[in-house]
Amino acid sequence: MTVEDEIEIMGQRLNDKIRKIFGRSLHIREVDAGSCNACEVEVNSLSNPIYDIERFGLHIVASPRHADMLLVTGPVTRNMELALLKTYNATPAPKLVAAMGSCACNGGIFADTYASMGGVDKVIPVDVYIPGCPPRPQAVIFGLMVAIGKLEQKIRKTEVRS
Amino acid sequence: MNAIVESITKEYNNHILEVSTSQNETYLTVKKEIIMKMCDHLYHHLDIPLVCIFATDERKEEGSFKIHYVFSVDREDAFIILRIDIDGKNPRYPSITNKVAAANWYEREIQDMFGLIPVGHPDPRRLMNFEDWPAGVHPLRKDFDIKTKPPRIKGEYAYRRVEGEGVYEIPVGPVHAGVIEPGHFRFSVAGEPIINLEIRHFYTHKGVEKLFENISLDKAVFLAERISGDNSVAHAVAFCQAMEKIAGMDIPPRAKHIRTILLELERIYNHIGDIAGIATDVAFSFGAAHANKLKEDVLQLNERITGSRLLRGMNTIGGVRRDIGSKKDEILVSLSVIQRDFRKLMGLLFSTPSLMDRIETTGRIYNDIAKGLHVVGPVGRASGIDRDTRRDHPYAAYREFNFKVPVSKAGDVHARTIIRGDEVCESIALIEQALWSLPEGEIRIKADDIPDGNALGYCEAPRGETIYWIRTCGNKIERCKVRDPSFCNWLSIEYAVLDNIVPDFPIINKSLSLSYSGNDM
Ligand code: SF4
Numbered sequence: 001m002t003v004e005d006e007i008e009i010m011g012q013r014l015n016d017k018i019r020k021i022f023g024r025s026l027h028i029r030e031v032d033a034g035s036c037n038a039c040e041v042e043v044n045s046l047s048n049p050i051y052d053i054e055r056f057g058l059h060i061v062a063s064p065r066h067a068d069m070l071l072v073t074g075p076v077t078r079n080m081e082l083a084l085l086k087t088y089n090a091t092p093a094p095k096l097v098a099a100m101g102s103c104a105c106n107g108g109i110f111a112d113t114y115a116s117m118g119g120v121d122k123v124i125p126v127d128v129y130i131p132g133c134p135p136r137p138q139a140v141i142f143g144l145m146v147a148i149g150k151l152e153q154k155i156r157k158t159e160v161r162s
Numbered sequence: 163m164n165a166i167v168e169s170i171t172k173e174y175n176n177h178i179l180e181v182s183t184s185q186n187e188t189y190l191t192v193k194k195e196i197i198m199k200m201c202d203h204l205y206h207h208l209d210i211p212l213v214c215i216f217a218t219d220e221r222k223e224e225g226s227f228k229i230h231y232v233f234s235v236d237r238e239d240a241f242i243i244l245r246i247d248i249d250g251k252n253p254r255y256p257s258i259t260n261k262v263a264a265a266n267w268y269e270r271e272i273q274d275m276f277g278l279i280p281v282g283h284p285d286p287r288r289l290m291n292f293e294d295w296p297a298g299v300h301p302l303r304k305d306f307d308i309k310t311k312p313p314r315i316k317g318e319y320a321y322r323r324v325e326g327e328g329v330y331e332i333p334v335g336p337v338h339a340g341v342i343e344p345g346h347f348r349f350s351v352a353g354e355p356i357i358n359l360e361i362r363h364f365y366t367h368k369g370v371e372k373l374f375e376n377i378s379l380d381k382a383v384f385l386a387e388r389i390s391g392d393n394s395v396a397h398a399v400a401f402c403q404a405m406e407k408i409a410g411m412d413i414p415p416r417a418k419h420i421r422t423i424l425l426e427l428e429r430i431y432n433h434i435g436d437i438a439g440i441a442t443d444v445a446f447s448f449g450a451a452h453a454n455k456l457k458e459d460v461l462q463l464n465e466r467i468t469g470s471r472l473l474r475g476m477n478t479i480g481g482v483r484r485d486i487g488s489k490k491d492e493i494l495v496s497l498s499v500i501q502r503d504f505r506k507l508m509g510l511l512f513s514t515p516s517l518m519d520r521i522e523t524t525g526r527i528y529n530d531i532a533k534g535l536h537v538v539g540p541v542g543r544a545s546g547i548d549r550d551t552r553r554d555h556p557y558a559a560y561r562e563f564n565f566k567v568p569v570s571k572a573g574d575v576h577a578r579t580i581i582r583g584d585e586v587c588e589s590i591a592l593i594e595q596a597l598w599s600l601p602e603g604e605i606r607i608k609a610d611d612i613p614d615g616n617a618l619g620y621c622e623a624p625r626g627e628t629i630y631w632i633r634t635c636g637n638k639i640e641r642c643k644v645r646d647p648s649f650c651n652w653l654s655i656e657y658a659v660l661d662n663i664v665p666d667f668p669i670i671n672k673s674l675s676l677s678y679s680g681n682d683m
Binding site: 041109114 | 290306308310312336339341342344365367368370376385388390391392394435454457458462474677679680
């Protein structure tokens with residue numbers, strides 16, 4: 001299977017979910033909390049003509065205030081902790097957080113230093129973990145799909161309760 | 163080389179305490195009172211660039227801190243390292259920034275990391291330890307434990323103030339609108355034109371240099387690959403070369419060729435990505451889509467031949483981990499298609515008036531500014547600085563191949579785009595040469611034990627000259643100084659944007675292609 005086929009199949013499944021849950025589109029704000037920048041390379045790849053996630057209803061937006069989801073990369077550095085918290089607080093609820101890359105998952109190779117707080121969940125709650133260093137674009141798309149499934153559960157739970 | 167060392171030893175005879183040479187590195191220990199004069203002499207009179215300044219904490223062994231000033235004698239493939247001793251009880255030394263502007267950030271870095279005070283520094287604010295970091299705590303001192311998490315204290319960064327009628331400030335970051343790394347930019351504008359820009363970085367400071375001292379040698383290569391993610395190969399190669407130099411190891415010729423191929427593949431995808439970014443930022447989405455697709459083609463080629471889209475995990479001390487010889491035809495065919503499409507793309511870009519209008523004369527960095535700040539890589543070459551580590555200090559297999567180093571004097575976004583475009587074509591030609599002449603044999607030699615010693619490792623990353631200085635002791639890293647090209651280039655943006663309009667800032671920033679992570683570490 002070529003990369004294009006893989007993406008087509010996963011993208012369509014993702015698109016169906018997004019349609020069902022969000023009506024049409026999922027808005028993502030990417031936050032670099034201290035990454036090595038390779039995770040950013042792959043987030044940017046998602047928008048190139050091969051993956052082109054926009055066509056599946058995923059949009060990378062400029063402000064957390066427009067976002068349904070934060071896609072966070074990197075270990076959280078001491079110097080970025082506050083900025084990450086502020087970004088999280090600026091995102092309207094119900095919000096999803098995806099930790100992208102080994103660093104975001106548990107601090108990765110940088111976990112244990114004076115300047116790193118460790119993984120993203122040390123600072124804000126995380127819904128899904130996308131491992132890889134950096135994760136391939138396919139893995140990121142898969143991770144986003146899992147995250148949306150989680151939101152579906154969250155919404156259902158609140159519906160049952162009310 | 164000897165002539166230069168001889169002339170300085172003669173001139174400063176009374177001030178030089180010790181001279182020692184190992185391979186192409188000459189170390190001169192000098193009295194600290196004379197350091198400003200000597201650096202000025204080397205930098206301005208002999209025109210020898212200062213490529214790095216770093217400190218070491220040798221209180222245990224020698225009872226003092228040491229600061230090293232590394233000068234690169236290009237074309238003679240040699241380095242002169244001036245060294246001064248600093249007493250731990252009186253940690254002060256004369257700043258050279260007033261004479262050599264390129265020393266600015268190094269001295270502030272050393273102040274934060276070691277607590278050594280550059281007396282007379284024009285801007286002694288904190289650099290990577292933010293204002294909430296307690297005073298007197300210095301991470302790279304040997305008595306600081308890496309896991310310490312000092313409490314946050316109260317404090318605020320003092321930005322330079324620009325005042326006057328109609329002047330207002332635009333603060334941007336650290337979280338940006340695009341998918342880029344975090345950093346803060348503060349513009350002062352009067353109407354549209356920018357009259358001052360102050361950058362504040364080091365948000366992604368992760369403590370890499372300290373981490374090197376606390377991990378095993380086999381893991382250290384992986385750490386080097388993760389300093390500036392899109393320059394993974396360059397960092398890994400510079401690191402490995404420093405280690406191999408310490409061990410006096412000559413890696414197999416086949417490994418040298420493979421490293422060269424990897425380094426050039428990395429340059430190709432980075433440069434194409436930068437060109438895509440420039441097209442995006444002038445809203446030429448058709449060109450950007452083309453360029454992004456080409457970059458993706460290279461990333462997929464990378465994955466097919468190495469298993470990693472960013473070419474990670476290939477380098478190791480003693481050679482490379484994986485042979486790519488069997489993929490020769492695939493690489494050649496893919497590259498020839500990429501080259502054809504790339505040429506078309508560049509033709510398209512440069513014949514699009516709306517793009518040319520935005521990039522010509524935009525974001526000028528004049529040669530004297532570039533020289534003064536020691537701007538490196540394609541950005542330096544676009545401002546008339548004819549330096550390239552591949553040619554000036556040949557490593558891997560570069561000595562064997564023919565390649566041109568494109569240089570331009572214009573110093574604007576246009577020139578930087580042309581330089582990158584030309585370099586992509588040179589890189590493809592280099593890979594072809596390396597593949598055609600790929601020697602038979604081993605791809606790595608065993609390197610379990612690294613003797614005690616120290617050495618420089620260097621490499622021309624896509625962003626420019628990358629320097630490592632490593633000291634080993636007991637098969638561990640005692641000190642690893644990393645100097646990413648962005649550390650030299652960042653300050654040039656404060657000059658490049660002057661008198662440009664705010665909407666041109668993203669294009670200028672893209673054309674400089676700066677790494678935050680590599681800079682902040
Ligand atoms: S997970 Fe890997 S690629 Fe991503 S930021 Fe961390 S080191 Fe870089």
